[in-house]
Amino acid sequence: MSGIFDTDVENAWCPGCGNVPILNAVKKALERTGKPKHEIVLVSGIGQAAKLPHHVDVNVFNGLHGRALPAALAIRMANPSLTVVVTSGDGDIYGEGGNHFVHNIRRNPDIAVFVHDNQVYGLTKGQPSPTSDPGWTGSLQRSGVISGPFPPLAVAIALGCGFVARGIAADIEFTADLMVQAIAHKGFALVDILQPCVTFNKKNTYQWYGKMAYKLPADHDAADRVRAFELSLEWEERIPIGVLYRREDRPCFEELHPGVGDPPLHARETPPDAVRDLLRKRLFTLP
Amino acid sequence: MGIDVNIRIMGGAGQGVHTAGGLLCRLAVAGGHHFHATQDYMSRIRGGRNSYSVRIREIPVRAGRPQADIVLSLDPGHLPHILSSVSPAGIVVCDLPAGEAGSADSRVIAAPLKEFSASAGSPILANIVGAGIVARALGIPPETVDRVLTLEFKGDFLEKNRVAARLGAEWAQGRVPDSFRLPERAFRARMILAGNEALVLGAIAGGCKFAVGYPMTPGSGILLGLSADGPPLGLVFEQAEDEIAALNMAIGASYAGARAMVATSGGGFALMVEALSLAGMLEAPVVVALGMRPGPATGMPTRTGQEELAFVLSAGHGEFPRLVLSPGSVEEAYALAHHAMEMSEAYQVPCILLTDQYLADTVVDADPGDFPALPVNRRIVHGNDVPRDAKGRYLRHAFAGDGVSPMAVPGEPGITVVVDSDEHTEDGHLTEDHAVRIAMVEKRIRKGEALEMETLPPLLSGPPDGEVLLIGFGSTKGVIAEAREILSAGGVSAAAVHLRQVAPFPARAVSEILDRYRTAFTVENNRTGQLARLIRAETGREVSGTISRFDGLPFTPEELARGVKERR
Numbered sequence: 068m069s070g071i072f073d074t075d076v077e078n079a080w081c082p083g084c085g086n087v088p089i090l091n092a093v094k095k096a097l098e099r100t101g102k103p104k105h106e107i108v109l110v111s112g113i114g115q116a117a118k119l120p121h122h123v124d125v126n127v128f129n130g131l132h133g134r135a136l137p138a139a140l141a142i143r144m145a146n147p148s149l150t151v152v153v154t155s156g157d158g159d160i161y162g163e164g165g166n167h168f169v170h171n172i173r174r175n176p177d178i179a180v181f182v183h184d185n186q187v188y189g190l191t192k193g194q195p196s197p198t199s200d201p202g203w204t205g206s207l208q209r210s211g212v213i214s215g216p217f218p219p220l221a222v223a224i225a226l227g228c229g230f231v232a233r234g235i236a237a238d239i240e241f242t243a244d245l246m247v248q249a250i251a252h253k254g255f256a257l258v259d260i261l262q263p264c265v266t267f268n269k270k271n272t273y274q275w276y277g278k279m280a281y282k283l284p285a286d287h288d289a290a291d292r293v294r295a296f297e298l299s300l301e302w303e304e305r306i307p308i309g310v311l312y313r314r315e316d317r318p319c320f321e322e323l324h325p326g327v328g329d330p331p332l333h334a335r336e337t338p339p340d341a342v343r344d345l346l347r348k349r350l351f352t353l354p
Numbered sequence: 355m356g357i358d359v360n361i362r363i364m365g366g367a368g369q370g371v372h373t374a375g376g377l378l379c380r381l382a383v384a385g386g387h388h389f390h391a392t393q394d395y396m397s398r399i400r401g402g403r404n405s406y407s408v409r410i411r412e413i414p415v416r417a418g419r420p421q422a423d424i425v426l427s428l429d430p431g432h433l434p435h436i437l438s439s440v441s442p443a444g445i446v447v448c449d450l451p452a453g454e455a456g457s458a459d460s461r462v463i464a465a466p467l468k469e470f471s472a473s474a475g476s477p478i479l480a481n482i483v484g485a486g487i488v489a490r491a492l493g494i495p496p497e498t499v500d501r502v503l504t505l506e507f508k509g510d511f512l513e514k515n516r517v518a519a520r521l522g523a524e525w526a527q528g529r530v531p532d533s534f535r536l537p538e539r540a541f542r543a544r545m546i547l548a549g550n551e552a553l554v555l556g557a558i559a560g561g562c563k564f565a566v567g568y569p570m571t572p573g574s575g576i577l578l579g580l581s582a583d584g585p586p587l588g589l590v591f592e593q594a595e596d597e598i599a600a601l602n603m604a605i606g607a608s609y610a611g612a613r614a615m616v617a618t619s620g621g622g623f624a625l626m627v628e629a630l631s632l633a634g635m636l637e638a639p640v641v642v643a644l645g646m647r648p649g650p651a652t653g654m655p656t657r658t659g660q661e662e663l664a665f666v667l668s669a670g671h672g673e674f675p676r677l678v679l680s681p682g683s684v685e686e687a688y689a690l691a692h693h694a695m696e697m698s699e700a701y702q703v704p705c706i707l708l709t710d711q712y713l714a715d716t717v718v719d720a721d722p723g724d725f726p727a728l729p730v731n732r733r734i735v736h737g738n739d740v741p742r743d744a745k746g747r748y749l750r751h752a753f754a755g756d757g758v759s760p761m762a763v764p765g766e767p768g769i770t771v772v773v774d775s776d777e778h779t780e781d782g783h784l785t786e787d788h789a790v791r792i793a794m795v796e797k798r799i800r801k802g803e804a805l806e807m808e809t810l811p812p813l814l815s816g817p818p819d820g821e822v823l824l825i826g827f828g829s830t831k832g833v834i835a836e837a838r839e840i841l842s843a844g845g846v847s848a849a850a851v852h853l854r855q856v857a858p859f860p861a862r863a864v865s866e867i868l869d870r871y872r873t874a875f876t877v878e879n880n881r882t883g884q885l886a887r888l889i890r891a892e893t894g895r896e897v898s899g900t901i902s903r904f905d906g907l908p909f910t911p912e913e914l915a916r917g918v919k920e921r922r
Contacts, residue, residue, distance in 0.1 A: 074783070076783050076784075103767075104770055105764065105765060105766060105767050105768065105769060105770060106765060108764050110606075113775070118784070121772075121774070121783050121784060124770060125770055126764035126765075126770045126771050126772065127770070127771075127772040127773065127774070127782065127783075128606065128609055128773055129772075129773065129774040129775060129776065129784070130602060130605070130606075130632060130636075130775055131602065131628055131629065131632050131775055134598065134599070134602040134629070134632075136599075137594070137598075137599040137600075137602035137603040137606060138602050138603065138605060138606030138609070139606065140603060140606065141564065141566070141602075141603035141604065141605075141606030141607040141610070141614075142606045142607070142609065142610045142764070144564070144590055144592065144603075144607060145563075145564060145590070145606070145607040145610035145611065145612045146610045146611070146763075146764070146765055148765060149610070149764055149765055166595050166596055166598075166599070167595065167599055169595075170595035170599075324590070324592070325585065326585050326588070326589065326590035326591065327590055331610070331611065331765065332563040332564055332588070332590060332607065332610065332611060332612035333563075333610060333611025333612055333732075333734055333763050334611075335563050335588035336588075336730075337558075337559065337560075337561040337587060337588075337730045339727035339729075340727075341586065341587050342558070342559045342587070342727035343727050345555065345558065345559075345583055345586070345587065346545070346555060346559075346722075346725050346727070348583075349545050349546060349547045349551065349555070349725075350543055350544070350545055350722055351380060351383050351384075351543060351544055351545070351546045351719070352543045353384055353501055353502075353541060354501050354504050354505060
């Protein structure tokens, strides 16, 4: 597949990696938004998933592990005319960056967040991630994962996130469609993407996901928060994919913040007269 | 020497110590005098023992004194702790029940503060009654007190305050000595502001448009100021969920073209250190205001120290240039905060403003001429000024001569801006090519060399050569200057060097100065002599010793002069 968003950066992923179809879904989704390249910013942290922005010809901020969300938030605050999309891994967003995940859902900035959820740390070679199933054996938890899994969709719904969806790497069209909706949603939009790691995760494979995942029925009421929460907890028997929860009535952070808006911060001036007025407030004169 | 009156208001948090202290500062300026005020407060919301000291002179004052001439004690329980720090001819005004400890001391003047507060119509005006008594001792006319009070209060409460102050002043007639009366002087308009406030104003005047932080004393005062004074000039403020988020946010905003800053203290800065390294790698201009307090760990949260010098010089993994500025006064806090904003963008490096609790909370009157509206030189390129390669791509990290590549921002039509915390090619994409790695390291280091060319020279005062040289950085400037005067008056020829920039270090200038004095001491609010070590590393020269104070309190001039005499 080739398109307007291609770059010539060398691919560093394993043959068969789940990041490849996710990349294709991202490019498809961005094409469908019709936005020009210079108005899109892809933000990521560190990990194999976090390399994705290098393969898309848009603005890129590839920051520190776990810190994609703070950077993305600030880019939106500095220039709300930019479309900001975070695309990074489960360790990055749910583990190292867990605090930012929680508090940015609370803030509700207009950011679409795509989490490549392969339940394993790939780049550091096979340690469990926050979403690994209990009992799964990784290179640092040799007798099996003891902690319960982090339930991203349940947490997001509990925190009042206005767009909570699950995609699946194997279905590019389906996932791209979720991404388009997430970008269009005004506010924090989460798309957790079931992603096989062909090298380190021998349990949650393409085949396993294919067997477990089911598309939410057309009559699913995404406005029903309690039902969405119930669905977000389904995992052992089968895994729902699609938009679990959605509400459009919550204003986004940028709308509520009194200082954010036009002009963007880079274009705001510092008139000497305004500085003098400010300094004059500290000038003591007798009444 | 002229007048030199040191007033100390003491009481628990919530008793109006700060309000009464601030009022006396304004009264001093209203009378044409100069003052220096410092605060000493405990880490709590209510109660404890807090003090606000106001030292008044005929010349600008840049240091405090430990001994108070006039104490207003709002809590009689504090008396036993107060008396040892009152000068022999001093007075202590205190609402003292008969028979309380300390009442036998002839310096204690029992005053009906609470009773007059009630008469004035409010139970919370004991501080203003006391201020009225102190104003009378200073010989400040009641009409001046009335005028200044109109600046602080409004309406019915203003009237009650006026009554309270007047009751205090009338009562004091004949009950307080005349020895502290200030001579009459002509009033001149002056700036009145604290170190933190000046730093905030400098940053805003320097074009700061994005500020973020997580509250931590003494950095919180900077955040408070930025969030209050910034928005009218287009600054956007946000409280982050933690310090890690704060600096990563500031860098994100910087990438989008905003001049951005954070403010914190040592512990918060420790959490920001990885992001500082990110700023180095992305070549993102960003300013970190670090208010030092004693550590390790939580240390003494509301007290002062200079323990983070070595920390900020090496903070962040990897090698990258940085600018570290260390303002020594309220005026320098303003000028250097503006300078930080300019230089950080000019060289695309992180800049640290190293201040401390003492300077943060120090209030003085200052010359308005020292607070000019300085120009803001934005360096972001647009349109045809954006350099492109043969393929039409913008190279964010283009190999420029001095290492500083033209900076464009996302949203610029026709280009994309790519940055990566990995080592990267000129276009910002990650690379593992060793030749590119070498070129990129050299590019970043070249920026540091260019930055070094603009190093602010150390400020030398006193004889150009001689017996004793005192060297300090940051908030010790005023204390060292006065200690030098005390030494000179006592026949010891002493000079002082103030470092307002510690990285890049002005090595040649410091070496040349050091070579001209027989003995040289660093003056530092830390135990291990971090500045002495830095001087050794940067100049190969060994100072004679370090005069340290690390109890959490600032130096005072007499103490410092005494220390020099003992060590000389």
